[in-house]
Amino acid sequence: MPYTYEYPRPALTVDCVVFGFDDEALKLLLIQRGIDPYKGSWALPGGFVRMDETTETAAMRELEEEAGVSDIYLEQLYTFSEPNRDPRDRIVSVAHYALVKLSDHRVTAATDAEDVGWFPADDPPPLAFDHAKILSIARDRLRAKVRYQPVGFELLPTKFTLRQLQHLYEVVLGRELDKRNFRKKVHSLGILKALDEYETGVSHRAAQFFKFDRAKYRQLEKKGFNFEI
Template identity: 45%
Template sequence: MPDTDHPYTNHVEPALTPDNVIKALSIDNLIFGLDHGTLDIMLIKHRDGISKGRWGLPGGWIRYDENLRDAATRHLSELTGVQNLYLEQLKTFGRVDRFPSERVVTIAYYALVSAEDYSLVAGDNAADASWFSVHELPELIYDHAEILQYGIKFLQQQVRCRPIGFNLLPEKFTLLQLQELYEGILGTKLDKPNFRRKIMKMNLLASCDEKQQGVAHRAAKLYRFDEQAYQALTEKGFSFEI
């Protein structure tokens, strides 16, 4: 049973092995989800400790006997029920006063997913788990707002120079769907003719020779992302840029 008066309890400690954790090093996960053109972030509400009732990024302590990514994956599963995500390391945050009373360094991991594909179930020491629009956030614990802002800017830079957003689309998609995806992540409206001209000039989309079915408006052409074309162009020094 964790001591709720101890400063470390405002992180989620492993319930069965509380002594087998590195208490100066933690993990925080930034799971971004695109939901109908809105960029969301996955948050948990803490159930115990000095942060009880407050929202933060899902994370916690690292065990001595586990790798960093394994710790990130474990906390995500235990706190939200989300599994089988490929997490990439974002940055280490170690400002001296980032954690109350103690010096704690945190390693942030991130992923970008389709929010509608993941139903959250609060578990472990989380009282709740939910998606929030990055534009409508509750007050976050510690320096999590700072970590999140860094993550948003990093994600926006990444989608401008790498086609990482395509995996959030169905296999066959319209140019409008593609534009709405980028607008959601970048948080801005894009000029339609300019966006389409830039995308088509890259030669990364293959026509499916099909149009939308069962839509009330004029059916749009369907495309798919050509991964082989992207890899071949990249080897020749191609630079993806939105």
């Protein structure tokens, strides 16, 4: 049954940039397209928005349908509306993004997807449509975000060392950090609780374990830090 309107309408889609942290590197969730255009190419999971759902709901549904991934909190990133961004039609896409712990999310290819997998976020295969541009904006947003919100609660084990925390920041920022400076800044945030526990069975000096002060972490998440005037 066709749908008729007085004025032309763009189609509306969502795209999902899901970053996965795996203790080593920052990964990116991609699906391999099973249909044209760009059949066989890798792309961000996504699809058309239904009439009864918000773009957030559509993004979560598509993630589950295409990659078997659920329980992800997606934030809206940006809406891409260049008239020629999709060869099929005039399609406007609302992109969403998330940073998750990779081991929490097993992926399985489903609808319209030939295959699905995690790729290096900073060195992915060539992407379909304008997805390289969407990825680039999501990557920038993630990098910026750790400068005004704490990160790590959902990504690190409950007990972690400062080395682990620094490594998380280095992976997200994509560059090495000065150890002393990093520790000073992190301690000044007041979100860490030192535990009376130390690493065991390590060849280097056993590092102390920390956990996040949940209340202070959530408070800082809301309030943000940065230029406090």
